[in-house]
Structures are given as structure tokens and as C-alpha cells.
Amino acid sequence: MKTTHILLIDDNDIDNFITNHVITKAEIAEKITIKSSAIEALDYLRTIRDDFEQFPDLIFLDVAMPIMDGFGFLNEIVNFPKVSEKQCPIIMLTSSNNAEDIVRSREYSVVIDYFVKPLKMELLENLVNKNIV
Amino acid sequence: MVNKIKASLEISLLVFIMSCFIIGIGIYGVIEIRSLNKSANELYNDRIIPMDELGDVRYFNSVIIATAHQASKEQISYSESLAKIKSAQDSIRVNWKKYLQTSLTPKENQIATKVDGLLDKSLTTIDRLELIMQNKDKAALDNILKNEIKSDLNPVEQEISNLLRLQVEVAKNIYRDETKVYTGYTRRFLWILFFALAFAIPFCYYLIKKNAVIINSYNLNNAKLFLTEKNYRNLIEYAGEAILILNEETEIIDLNEYAIQLLGYSRDEILLMKIAALVAPEDIKKQTLDINEVRKNKYATIYRKVRRKDGSYIETEISNRLMEGKGFFAIVRDITERKKAEAFIMESEEKYRYLFNNNPAYIIIWDPETLAVLEVNETVLLKYGYSKEEWNTMTVLDYRPAEEHENIKKFARYMLSGDEPIAKSNWRHFKKNGEEMIMEIASHKIKYNNKQAILSLANDVTEKVKTEASLIEREAQLNLFIAHSPASLAMLDTDLRYIATSKRWITDYNLTEQNIIGKSHYEVFPEIGEEWKKIHQRCLTGVSEKREEDTFVRADGSVDWLRWEIHPWYKANSEIGGLLFFTEVITERKRATEMFKNQFENSPDTILYINKNLKIEAINRGNPSGLSKEKLVGADCIEVLPEESRTIAREAIMKCFETGEKQEIENALLHNRWVRSRMVPIVTNNEITHVMLFVSDMTERKAAEEKLVQSEEKYRALTENVSDAIVLVNEVFEIEYQSPSSERIAGYGFEETKAKTIFGFIHPDDLVKGELFFNEVLNTPGTPMNNQFRVIHKLGHVIWVEGTVLNLLDNGNIKAIIINYRDITNRKRDEEQLALTASIVNSSDDAIISKTLEGIIMSWNKGAEKTLGYTAEEIIGKHISVLIPLDYRGEEVRIIEEIKKGKSVEHYETQRMKKNGDLIYVSLTISPITDATGKVIGVSKIMRDITDSKKFEEDLIHYNEELKKTNSELDRFVYSTSHDLRAPLKSMLGLIDITKNDIEEDNAHDKAILIQRFEMLNRSATKLDNFIEDILSYSRNARMELECNEINFKDLITDINGNFVFSQTGRQIDFKVDIHTNYKFFSDAKRLTVVLNNILSNAYKYCDPSEAKSFIKVAFNCDSQSAKITIEDNGIGIPEEEKGKIFDMFYRSTLLSTGSGLGLYIVKETLQKMNGKIQVVSEVNKGTTFFIEIPNQINASNG
DSSP states (O other), X not given: OOOOEEEEEXXXXXXXXXXXXXXXXXXXXXXXXXXXXHHHHHHHHHHTTTOTTTSOSEEEEESOOSSSOHHHHHHHHTTSHHHHTTSSOEEXXXXXXXXXXXXXXXXXXXXXXXXXXXXXXXHHHHHHHTTOO | OHHHHHHHHHHHHHHHHHHHHHHHHHHHHHHHHHHHHHHHHHIIIIIIHHHHHHHHHHHHHHHHHHHHHHHHTTSSOHHHHHHHHHHHHHHHHHHHHHHHHSOOOHHHHHHHHHHHHHHHHHHHHHHHHHHHHHHTOHHHHHHHIIIIIIXXXXXXXXXXXXXXXXXXXXXXXXXXXXXXXXXXXXXHHHHHHHHHHHHHHHHHHHHHHHHHHHHHHHHHHHHHHHHHHHHHHHHHHHOSSEEEEEOTTOBEEEEOHHHHHHHOOOHHHHTTOBGGGGBOGGGHHHHHHHHHHHHHHSEEEEEEEEEOTTSOEEEEEEEEEEETTTEEEEEEEEOHHHHHHHHHHHHHHHHHHHHHHTOSSEEEEEOXXXXXXXXXXXXXXXXXXXXXHHHHHOBTXXXXXXXXXXXXXXXXXXXXXXXXXXEEEEEEEEOTTSOEEEEEEEEEEEEETTEEEEEEEEEEOHHHHHHHHHHHHHHHHHHHHHHTOSSEEEEEETTXXXXXXXXXXXXXXXXXXXXXXXXXXXXXXXXOOHHXXXXXXXXXXXXXXXXXXXXXXXXXSOEEEEEEEEEEEEOTTSSEEEEEEEEXXXXXXXXXXXXXXXXXXXXXXXXXXXXXXXXXXXXXXXXXXXXXXXXXXXXXXXXXSOHHHHHHHHHHHHHHHHHOOOEEEEEEETTTEEEEEEEEEEEETTEEEEEEEEEEEOHHHHHHHHHHHHHHHHHHHHHXXXXXXXXXXXXXXXXXXXXXXXXXXHOOOHHHHTTOBGGGTBOGGGHHHHHHHHHHHHHSTTOOEEEEEEEEOTTSOEEEEEEEEEEETTOTTTOEEEEEEEEOHHHHHHHHHHHXXXXXXXXXXXXXXXXXXTOBEEEEOHHHHHHHOOOHHHHTTSBGGGGSOGGGHHHHHHHHHHHHTTOOEEEEEEEEEOTTSOEEEEEEEEEEEEOTTSOEEEEEEEEEEOHHHHHHHHHHHHHHHHHHHXXXXXXXHHHHHHHHHHHHHHHHHHHHXXXXXXXXXXXXXXXXXXXXXXXXHHHHHHHHHHHHHHHHHHHHHHHSOOOEEEOOHHHHHHHHHHHHHTSHHHHHSEEEEEEEESSOOEEEHHHHHHHHHHHHHHHHHTOOTTOSSOEEEEEEEEOSSEEEEEEEEOSSOOOGGGTTTTTSTTXXXXXXXXXXXXXXXXXXXXXXXXTOEEEEEEETTTEEEEEEEEEOTHHHHHO
């Protein structure tokens, strides 16, 4: 069974803490990486761009972040091989269910879902059922 | 059928094609296989076998060597080895020879030749070896083994091996070729197969479909057939008659229920019985004949006695039809009853026949449709004279007169169609010899031979009729005579009852409404006195009486004069049948005569009585010209007239005679006298027999009339032809006369205005004026006076009239006030219109200008003066171009073009120049001015100054843009705010949730964990609180007014700094304040706090952690005008490209930013409200300095 590696990207450390806690409890990941900005995350991912093993299997991405927001990150990430081959789906996390954001997220086929914070266990169970993890 | 043929054709075609294909493929396959076979053959013969031979050669070569070795090692005897070697050598030779005979490739040949050489050598060596063996020379053996054997035999082996390999190679090639052939063949085969299938499959499909159709139709036919049969079966079963179906041999093969019942047999019994078995014995012979008949004619109706099962016989009528080749179809009807009935009828018929013939009356039976005589009885035969044979061919018309034929036909039709069984009437018949008879005939509708017929029973009434006829004739004549008598005649019976009267009698005595025939004379004229009755009675005795003149007093008291005669009349038997009255009412005549005489004599006119010959029959006095009455009688009335009048007189008199209409002429008599002659026709008995001439003298009157007419003509001409109205009124203003024009103007005819006062027609509003005016008129006779009034037209609308009034009451001839007036409504209206237009133009704010087509300004209103600055005097007469800026000159020409065409230009926006040179924006509406004929004679321009509205438009557009900007800013604000407000809450919720779960699951009993969680909650809550605070301060700033007070800057900044000192970063930063001020500083303390707070907060947040000595310096300089504050730090700095954006709403420029992004935005807004300014200088990694300037409100506050 391969290692499920989940990447969390959120500028709010509390939110990261919560997401991390929930994922850990759900025991759906072997490895969890946390980055507090989209830029940091990109830098990190560029180093393991082609390494399918190292590259995360799932990314939880916050929408509202300073300097580069969630959509800016998406624009950069869609060209990464594991992402474009749909081996690394992305789930957007947000504080508000702004309709415009939801619509905009739909334009990216790599985004498989849109959760409203805080992340709950049930949502993760859903993912398991769908064989995402 | 055709389909079938076609289908089979197609199938055949398909089969044929497929066979061809299979055969073709087969043949082709066979060909290919042959080549393959050839290859295989080749392989075998040319490769395998040689290989075997070569192998042998090599083997035997080795054998020789081995044997030699064996021999040298003394493993075998020399002789043995010799034998072996010999046999080997032979084998080699043989095999090599064989090999050489096989087909060799050039390469093989090459090697073979080589081998040949080598082999020669080796064979020689082997010969030597054999010798050695023979000699049993060991030493030589060893020697040869060491040297020649190796050197001579081994190469052979080598080459043989090569040859072998070559074989393999060649074989391989052959194999490859074969394979190619194979694959090629396979491919081709598959393609052909494919095409064949591609053709065959659709074709098969098509065929199948076609066959399906055929099969379907067959099925359908079968179904139909089945149905038909069923129907047929049903028909037979349920027919109302017995039906038998026989086969060719007249055996019964089928029958229905009826038949079963009729014949009494059961179905099984009767089937296959011959029909003859059912026939009564006596009819058997006929049966055969009848069957043949049916066969011949295909159909026959046969009457047969048929025997039922129980032995009883029934008479039947059989309708037998031949079914083509299949037998007979017989319908059997039981007619036993019918036969009985027929027999019975036959009997009765006999009886009737006897009656018929021996009847004394004349009986004729005839067909009403054909009118043919069907039967006549003996009596008829005797009477009419026609023979029996003749009667057979006759119709009922033949013994009647031609004129009756139509009637007979009608009668026949009537009898046919009508319900009347009997009709009685008289008809004329002719005997054969032409003698006429009148027959009284009773016609009965009967059935004769099943047809409608008429049985006519006739009686000869000829004599009777003749007598009757002549009697009636006589009577009619008499009645006619009486009725049309011109005299008043009445015929009465002995009881004085009316039998007949003449028409005259009715009209004379006004009895037209009554029918007096049968009534008594005394009933009709109750007023008849006793004397008359006596006279009547006397006449009844046979005396005739008459009287020339007699008075007769009617019931109503009126008196009539009568002339009468009474005669008795005698019946045929010479008895007195009654009285004949003849009277003539002469009352009118008497009266008329009297009156006439009176008038005639005493008339002032001369009266002549002229007859048709124009002769004077009577004249009432002598002619003025002298002739006496007597002399004139008998003279020609025309002759006594003067020449000039004769023609006209004659004409008139003749016309009067012809038309019966009164005539009137005026003619001259002698001595210049004028007479008027009236002619009246005199009618006697509806004929104009005479003309009465009434002649009156009118000489003088004529003269006077002439004069009057003349003057009247004059005046009439005058008044009628003047279009002005003339009204004459009396002293009380009643209208005595009005000219025709009055009606035209005011609508009232003279009948309507006559004797009414003029005030009745004047408009109520003008009445007062009118009264005053007319009073004036009364007081100033002879002087014409003018005025204008409104008058109500007959139709109700108001018209203006202007008139001249002249009081001529004193004038003897006229004695009236003459009012002469005309309709000035239009003029007045035009005047009003003009005045209105002028006032509109003048009062309008818009410039209204008119100009000629050449552009010369003709009118200029007040609005124009205001808008353009020129006065009317200055500009009228000048050219319009003084108003047009140079750029727009071209417009004018274009506009004029449009105007000349009669078109208007509306709302044309352009610019014009005022007197002072200013340019204004204007909207022009330009229309043509036309004359009465529609020709364009000028241009009218309305010019509106739209400079203001234009500016307004521009402002509006500008504000709209601003608004859009604000709206989008608002959207962004809402988005960011909602997010930033919710995010911390979401975090808190998440934390709470997981902590709760952890506690429940017993995982979080550790205090440290709980404390950590609460710490995080605290952080989120604080973040939220700060954000809300920011928004509130922004809001406050926007809403509230400045509140200025004296500010101690040092205290203020120290307070603010206090918030930061105790934070973690705050401790390490060195905070300095530098204050220079000579003046008191007044400003809004709250707002200043917000500004400083935000800037300091940033300074603390963005300090450079790598810097050893972080500091924040605040400097404050204040004078009377303003306060300048600088806040300098050595923090991380702001990148050049971001400096412009940092004051934007929600802008966070670095990852370290944890705030809302509103801080500096609020600072900017607040300073703006305070009329302050802010600038920033910064360098990354060096530091940032903010320069703030705030006006000192010291004066405002004090003021």
C-alpha cells in the first residue's frame, strides 16, 4: 500500500492545525506536509516536481492567502505532471462559500471538491469512500 | 407471380456469382499451392537429398580417418580397416557423384569445384592408405596419419561442411520465398473474400427482404381466402332461405340449417344424397330436363314437388345456379301455401269475371300508368262499337276527345298518387262512329293482376247533360245582360228579392259593400215609402209604370231626383216571375244644371261653352267687340279672337280636349285688351265632350303688374347679388326683410327670422353693446353707423359680423332701419391668431428667428436677444452667418437644401457664437415657411441654448463612472470583509470541534493540550476583534465630523506606544519621541490617535528581526498652520512597486501581514478627512519613514 502524502496550504496557522489534527485522526495519510503560503508551497513542490513518489497525493488548498491566493497557486500547479495526470487531486478550503469562488474553482479540472472550513471528519470519510485516499 | 420469377432469377444470379467466386478462389489457390509444392519439391530434391549425400561424404571421410587411427592403434586389423576404408571411399565417390548431379547454385558450384580438386587429392591419399593397409605398414601408416591424412582429408571435410551450410542457407532462402508466396497468396485471398462478402451480404439481405414481401403477400392472400370462406360459410348458414349445394353429380354436399329443417332429414342423412331422391316421383323426368336447363343457361327457377323425410310433399320454388365446374347452388323456397292461395284466387276470379261481364253498367278497367285498356265488359263492347281485338290495343285516350287527354292524364296521375279510392266525374266519350256521349263515371282504384288499375263504372248521361247545359247557358246570358247594362237595372222575384242587378244599380245607390242578391228590396232600402210599395204591388199584377222626375228621400234625409221604370217579367210558364226595375238618379245632374245656369249668367267673366269642333255652343254675354250673345252662338271660338291670340288659344283648347287638364293662357283681344282665359274640360260619360272657357279682362292689371315687376326686378337684383347681407328692421327691431345673403351668413332663412328681433341673434356677451349701439341708431336717423358684433349661427357656432346701420324710419318709401353686414369671422380669427403667435414668439425663452432662403434675418424675438446677445434692431437685415462659428459654416448650406425641399430639421445639435464671441451649444429646430401655394419662401429657426444641459450630461457621465468605481470597491469590500470576519470564526469553530472530540475520546486530558487550544482560540478571537475595530474606525471616520481640541502630542504618542511596548516584539525595539513646537496644536484627537496607532502598529510588526538594534523614531513639528509628524523605523522596508498600493483597501504586501489590510487605508481616509497629507519613503531591508502633515485647527477652534 503506497504512502498517502497530503499537503496542506493555508496562511492561518490555526486552520492548518485543525486540518492537520482532523486528517491525523482520520488516519488517511501516512505523511502530512504543511506550508503557510502558496509561494512556499510552490517552491517546495518544484523540488519534487517529477518525483511521483515524493509528490503529494492530495492537496488541501486555502483560497484567501496574501500575495498569491489559492487561484494563483492553481494556475502554477496545473502544469505539474502528477497534478495534470490527475494523480494529485486538489481540494479547496475556504472560510466563506462565496459563489464566485466556487464557480471559479470549477474551471480547474484538477480541483475535485470545495470544502468550507473547518474540515470535519465526515468529509474525509467521504473522500475515503470515493477512493481518493 | 412476376415477383417470384424475378426473385428466383436473382437467387440464381447470386448463386452463380458466388460459385464463380469459389471456383475462382479455388483455382487460384490451386495454382499457388502448385508453386508451393514446387518449392517443397525443390527443397527436397535439391536440398535435403544433397545434404544427405554430403553428410555421407563427410561421414565416410571421417570413417576413413577414424579407421586409420584405429588401425594404427591396433584396435582393428588391417584387413578390416582396409575393407572399411574401401567401402567408405566407394561411398564417398558415389555420394559425391550423386551430389554433383543435383542442381547447384553458382556459389555451390564454386565450392564443389574446389572440393572436386581436394577430393581427387584426398582419394589419392586414401588409395595410398589402402596400399599401406594392404602392406600392413605401421610406420607408413603413422606417417600418413600424421601428415597427409590431416592435410588432405580435413580440407575436404571443411569444404563439405561449407557446402552443407550453404545448403541450409539456400534452403532458408527457398523457405523465405515460399513464405512470401504464402503470405502474398493469403493476403490476396482475404481481400477477394472480403469483396465477395461485401457484395454478397447486402445482396442476400435484399433478396431476403424481397422474399419476405412475397411471402407476406401470400400469407395475406391466404388470410383473405380464409376470411372469405368464413364469410361465405356464415352467409349460407344465416341466409333466410334453405340453401343446398350440389356437386357435379347433383349430390348434396352442403346445406344450411333451414334446409335441414325444411326437408326433415338430419345433416348426416342428407349429405351425399342425390337431389333426385328428394323429388316426387312424378317430377323425376322433369328434374333431369331442368338440371340440363340449368347447365345450359347457368340459372333457372324450377317449381318442384319435394318429398320430406316424413313422406309429406311440399311445393317448392327452387332457384338453381350453376357454379362453374363445381356443381350447383340451389335456394329452395316452400311455396305450398302460396300455391293454395293461388288456387283460391283462381276460383274467386271466376266469380268476378262472371259479374264483370254481365253487368249492365259500362265497365272499363285501365292501367293508370300506361293508360292502356285492360278489360272491358260486354255492355261496353256493345255500346261503343269497337271490337274486342281493337279494345286490346286501345288506350283510354282513344275514345275521348283530344282536348280531354291532358285531363285524363292528370286524372290518372291523381288516382295513382292520391288516397282516394273512388272518384266520380263526367267525361266525354266517343263511339266508334263518332257519336258523342256524356258518361258519368265512378272510378275505383283496384288491383288488377297485381298492378294498380282503375275500374271505371260509367252511366250514360248524355241527354241529361245536354239539357242542363242549355239551361245554364240561358241563365248565364240573362245574368250577363243584366249585369252589364249601362242603366240601373234590378231584377227581383215576386217577393221583391233581388235576383240580379246591373253594376250601375250598385254604384248608383252606393251598395258596393253589400251583396244584395237574395235580400229583399225593402231590406236594402228601408226608407221606401208606402206609395212605392203600392206601385210595386201593382206592377206585380202585370202593369208597367214609369216616371220622369221623382223625388226620393233617403234614410239620411238627403233628397235625390229619380227617373224610373218598373216592368214585370215572365217565367217560362208565363207566370210573373218578378219585377224589373230601371232607375236613373238625376239629382246631381239637376243640381249641377241649376248651379251652372246661375254661374253661367252672373259670372264677371265671359264664359263660353265650346264643343269639340271649337264651335261656341253657349255664351253668357255679348262679346266686348260688339257681337251679341245670339250671334256668337254657333260661331267658331277661334275666329272671334284677334290674330295674335288665335294660335295660342287653339293650342290651349286642343290640349284641354286631349289631356283633360285645365289650361290657362293670357291672350290679347282686340283694342289692346288683355284677357286671361281659363279652360276647363267637361266630361260626360268619361269623355271630354266640351270645354268651358272663362275669360277675364286683365288689361289694367297687366299694366300695373308690368311696372311692379320691373321695379321689383331692380331691387331684387340689387339685394340678392350683394354678398353682404341686408336686413330691414322696424322701429322695435323686428326683422321685416332679409336678403338671401343673410341666410348664407347667419344660417337662418327669412321664415325663421321674420318678425323676430335682431337681438335674438346677437351673442349674449354682446347684447349690452348691441342695445346701446342700436339706441344710438334710433337717435341718429339718416346717419350710417358701424360696429362689430358676435352672432350665433343657426348651427350653434359663433360668427363675427361687421355692419353698417342706417336709420331710415323717417323715409316714406322705406320706413325701416337698414342693416348691412358681412361675416368677418375669418378675419377676426386671423387677427387673433396673429396676435397669439406674436405673443408666443415674444414670450418664449428660446430664440425664434426667421430668415429668407438667402439667409437674411427677418425676425428676431426676445429669446434670441437673450440667448445670442444681439438686439432685434442690430441683427435684422444682417446675414445669419454672423452667428455661425467658422467650423460650422458648411452646415448652413446643407440645412438650407433640406428646407428648400420642404423638409424640417429637428433637434440638430451644434454650436453658435454670441455677440460677445462666446461659443454656446445649441439645439436647432428649423422649418420651412411656405406661402399659400406651398412654395418655400423662408426659414424659421428655433434655437435653444443647451450649454448647461450639455455640461450636465458630461457631469452625469463622470459621476456615473465614479459610482461604478465605488460600487466595485464596495463589492470588493464586502467580499473581503465577509471573508475576514468569518475566517477567524471558522478557525475557532474548528478548534472547538476537535477539542470536544478529543475530550470525549479521552485523548485530551492533558492540561497542556487544552491550554494550547485555548491559546489558539484566543488568537483567532483577537484577530476578529481587531478587524471589527478597524472597520468601525473606518466607519466612524467617514461619518463623524471633526472634533478639534488642544492636543498634547507627547502624551498622546506615549499612550499609543504603551499598547505595543508589552508585546514580544515591542520589548526589543527602541522607541524615541522628538517634539518641536511653539504653538498649541488643535486637531481631532480621536482621529489622530487612529492614524498614529496604525502606523506605529505597522512599525512594530514589520521590524527587521535580523537587525540588532531595531528602533522607531517619532518627530513632531508644529506651527500656526500645520503639524508635521514623521515616524521612522529600520524595519524590513517596503518594495518600490508596492509603495503605491499600500494605502489600498485590504492590501497586504507581505506574508508577515496578519492584519486586515485596512490599516493604511484607514490612515489615508482619516487624514483626508482632516485635510492632511501623508507620504512614505522606504527601502527594502533598510527601513521606512512616514511623513504626515495635519492642518492646525487652532484658528477654527478659537473662531
